[in-house]
Amino acid sequence: GTLIVLKHPYPHKVEEPSIYESVRVHTAMQTGRTESDLVPNAPSLGTKEGYLIKQGKIVKNWKTRWFTLHRNELKYFKDQTATEPIRALDLTECSAVQFDYSQERVNCFCLVFPLRTYYLCAKTGIEADEWIKILRWKLSQIRKQLEQRNAPLSS
Numbered sequence: 338g339t340l341i342v343l344k345h346p347y348p349h350k351v352e353e354p355s356i357y358e359s360v361r362v363h364t365a366m367q368t369g370r371t372e373s374d375l376v377p378n379a380p381s382l383g384t385k386e387g388y389l390i391k392q393g394k395i396v397k398n399w400k401t402r403w404f405t406l407h408r409n410e411l412k413y414f415k416d417q418t419a420t421e422p423i424r425a426l427d428l429t430e431c432s433a434v435q436f437d438y439s440q441e442r443v444n445c446f447c448l449v450f451p452l453r454t455y456y457l458c459a460k461t462g463i464e465a466d467e468w469i470k471i472l473r474w475k476l477s478q479i480r481k482q483l484e485q486r487n488a489p490l491s492s
Contacts, residue, residue, distance in 0.1 A: 392456040434472040
């Protein structure tokens, strides 16, 4: 089985995306580390990674990039072996994720940020749908957290 270490108990109802490409949780037995080592390094729910084709900002050419989604951060790298990301996108600043039919490519979607819209394409429609579902789920979780922080304290 897989050991999942939680800092806090789950709430009664937990919404999770239905599709995962890769969720990695390492157990203490597999890694030889202790539980306290695992907690800060354990991925959040909804971790995903894979290749997507991204449109450039200035020169509108398309390049294949390796994307990783962990917690509220979407990073992209030159390839899967690169250790330093080209850019890290903070999803707390993202206002929308949606299919995009304006490009001359199929399986495209976009992420809307205040200063830029990122256009991405997946190899298949199923893969594009998986990315959109998990990114929308992340945005909904971010919004819920913001609402909870801004909610007035009940007396």
